Amino acid sequence: MRDDVTLSAPGGALRARGAVLLISTYELGRQPLSLASPLALLERAGFSPAAIDLAVQRLDPEAVGRARLVAISVPMHTALRLGAKAVERIGSINPACRICLYGLYATLNAEELLRRGADFIIGGEQEEPLLRLAEDLDRGGTGRAVDGVGASAPAAPSLRKVVFAVPRRAALPPLEAYARLEHAGVTRLAGQTEASRGCLHFCRHCPIPPVYAGRFFVVPRDVVLADVRQQAAAGATHITFGDPDFLNGPGHSLAIVRAMHAEFPSLTFDFTAKIEHILKRRELLPDLARLGCLFIVSAVESIDDRVLAILDKGHTRGDVEAVIDLTRRAGITLRPSLVPFTPWTSLGGYRDLLEFVERRGLIDHLDPVQLVIRLLLPPGSLLLRRPEMREHLGPFDPARFTYAWRHPDARMDRLQQDLSALVGKAAHEGEDPRLTFDRIAARAGASRLQAPIHRRIVHDKGRPPRLTEPWFC
Ligand code: SF4
Numbered sequence: 310m311r312d313d314v315t316l317s318a319p320g321g322a323l324r325a326r327g328a329v330l331l332i333s334t335y336e337l338g339r340q341p342l343s344l345a346s347p348l349a350l351l352e353r354a355g356f357s358p359a360a361i362d363l364a365v366q367r368l369d370p371e372a373v374g375r376a377r378l379v380a381i382s383v384p385m386h387t388a389l390r391l392g393a394k395a396v397e398r399i400g401s402i403n404p405a406c407r408i409c410l411y412g413l414y415a416t417l418n419a420e421e422l423l424r425r426g427a428d429f430i431i432g433g434e435q436e437e438p439l440l441r442l443a444e445d446l447d448r449g450g451t452g453r454a455v456d457g458v459g460a461s462a463p464a465a466p467s468l469r470k471v472v473f474a475v476p477r478r479a480a481l482p483p484l485e486a487y488a489r490l491e492h493a494g495v496t497r498l499a500g501q502t503e504a505s506r507g508c509l510h511f512c513r514h515c516p517i518p519p520v521y522a523g524r525f526f527v528v529p530r531d532v533v534l535a536d537v538r539q540q541a542a543a544g545a546t547h548i549t550f551g552d553p554d555f556l557n558g559p560g561h562s563l564a565i566v567r568a569m570h571a572e573f574p575s576l577t578f579d580f581t582a583k584i585e586h587i588l589k590r591r592e593l594l595p596d597l598a599r600l601g602c603l604f605i606v607s608a609v610e611s612i613d614d615r616v617l618a619i620l621d622k623g624h625t626r627g628d629v630e631a632v633i634d635l636t637r638r639a640g641i642t643l644r645p646s647l648v649p650f651t652p653w654t655s656l657g658g659y660r661d662l663l664e665f666v667e668r669r670g671l672i673d674h675l676d677p678v679q680l681v682i683r684l685l686l687p688p689g690s691l692l693l694r695r696p697e698m699r700e701h702l703g704p705f706d707p708a709r710f711t712y713a714w715r716h717p718d719a720r721m722d723r724l725q726q727d728l729s730a731l732v733g734k735a736a737h738e739g740e741d742p743r744l745t746f747d748r749i750a751a752r753a754g755a756s757r758l759q760a761p762i763h764r765r766i767v768h769d770k771g772r773p774p775r776l777t778e779p780w781f782c
Contacts, residue, residue, distance in 0.1 A: 319369040323447035329358040330376035334391035336779025338488030339501040343382035345476030365486040380409040389414040419463030430459035433466030447726040488778035490547040500540030508553045521690035555580035570600040575603040584624035591609040603774040609645035642773040650683040652701035660755040677745040686712035689713035
């Protein structure tokens with residue numbers, strides 16, 4: 310955080326073209342909605358913001374030099390780490406501009422980010438606090454008294470419903486620059502939108518509950534559909550619904566995909582939903598498939614019931630088995646996300662997971678990175694207070710924005726490091742994920758996996774649908 314006197318903007322200065330600069334560092338390989346949404350509100354209020362997506366563009370020093378307020382979106386951990394680096398670079402290029410970080414991981418790491426040179430932090434429903442901040446600075450204010458904006462100290466996340474505007478995508482790189490859908494041997498342009506934000510649930514490892522505290526907000530149907538429409542016009546033939554859980558409001562979500570299908574019958578889509586919701590709404594699956602749903606991402610995390618109970622996931626291994634069967638019957642691919650390395654997962658448990666993946670025919674449903682994810686403990690994590698965590702927990706590591714923890718069996722920490730290196734190299738070399746799976750199994754000593762590689766190699770056409778960006782965190 311820096312001195313107010315040197316940083317206050319003269320009245321009216323922020324409405325100049327490019328005086329507000331929005332930056333995204335990473336949004337899962339998608340065209341960043343976290344820029345498109347505030348861009349719309351700022352433009353509607355008479356600002357002329359610029360935008361840079363560092364995932365596909367370079368940090369233009371001229372654009373940074375013109376900016377009076379730079380707002381960096383950090384919706385996930387990878388984005389946070391890149392965003393913290395961007396703060397340093399922006400500060401050295403233009404020491405006079407004010408820097409705001411916004412998004413889920415900005416709230417969780419507010420203290421550390423303020424210490425590292427951020428002037429403002431915004432979390433939760435972020436667009437309106439960001440707009441009010443720009444307006445306050447534009448009037449010559451300091452931004453310190455703006456509701457929902459943390460300055461000298463972190464502020465509570467804003468949980469007031471935003472008056473949504475249709476996201477502005479014109480200033481962003483085209484969809485061609487982003488991850489695509491791979492399906493039936495064909496690669497297609499993909500877009501993303503969201504029908505809701507926040508979540509009703511309290512899974513203990515998830516970064517959403519510490520910010521949203523069980524609240525969720527729907528995005529108006531006409532706004533969602535207008536966003537789909539503009540992406541279809543830009544060439545998208547598949548839409549990802551990036552909601553934390555698309556089935557938190559099933560009536561709202563279903564109405565949207567019905568309307569979408571009526572207008573664009575060949576448009577396909579995917580969404581994320583928890584196992585518990587898929588089970589509870591099983592009767593919707595055939596309808597969702599008919600409307601164009603190709604796959605559902607679900608945070609399975611583990612198939613060990615003890616681990617699932619500690620994480621308070623609301624499902625069991627048996628439930629996962631049932632959802633695999635239900636989605637298969639409906640013709641929808643289930644793409645599980647996993648957290649296979651936790652303090653409570655034994656080597657035997659890890660091998661069991663690999664065997665489960667093979668036995669249930671899920672090798673092609675997983676990007677190999679899912680098999681090396683290690684539990685992340687950001688500030689505010691609900692797990693920090695759990696008695697099961699206490700004996701494993703280390704200090705906060707500000708360089709990595711996470712609390713350290715150690716596995717009681719040192720072999721597991723070594724295995725995770727080795728497998729991360731193995732998966733990183735394989736992804737870099739474009740290795741067949743099945744081959745990577747076999748390497749993982751061999752390193753983990755999962756000797757009951759015997760299927761030879763050649764029997765599992767199939768033509769790309771036979772692979773389940775996926776997006777070409779394998780990372781997710
Ligand atoms: S893991 Fe999914 S269901 Fe659980 S709190 Fe997070 S978003 Fe909600």
